[in-house]
Amino acid sequence: MINRAVSKEVLHIHAWLQRVAEIVRHGREAYMRDELLQEAGDSLMMKLGEAAKRLSRLELLAPDGVDWSLAIANRNFIIHQYDEVDREQTWLTLSQDLPRWHSSLRPLIEDAQIALGLS
Structure with a gap:
């Protein structure tokens, strides 16, 4: 069973990935012309990168198909090279x-829900 701190981070990631899906449902064209959707996407990617950094520090191995270091690097790029972001x-x-x-993290999400008594 995963611990409480890890479970909370995993469930934050789950919620943010659900919001990512909402942005994607608007479609590429809407995303490309709507700066608010772009900023929302940036914010979610930064949060995901921060959560990845915390999970990495908590020594949670990423499941196959997930790369914590890539999320962290993406977060750093968006924060520090915001004027170079390629839409x-x-x-x-x-x-x-x-x-x-999100698909790769589903078993971990389910474990986190159980660990926190949410499932």
């Missing part, structure tokens, strides 16, 4: 990479 790349991350992460 095509962020769309691909939101629409392709993160939904795969």
Whole structure:
């Protein structure tokens, strides 16, 4: 069973990935023309990177298909090179990479819900 701190981070990730799915449901064209959707996506990717950093420090191994270090690097890039963000790349991350992460994290999400008595 995973501990409480890990469980909370995993469930934060789950909630943020659900919000990513909401952005993606708007479609690529809406994302490309809507700066608010872009900023929301950036914010979610930064939060995911921060949670990945915490989980890495808690020595939780990422499941296959998930790379904590990539999320951390993405977070750092968005924060520090915000004027160089490529919207095509962020769309691909939101629409392709993160939904795969969500699938890969499902068993861990279920474990976290059980650990916190939510399931």
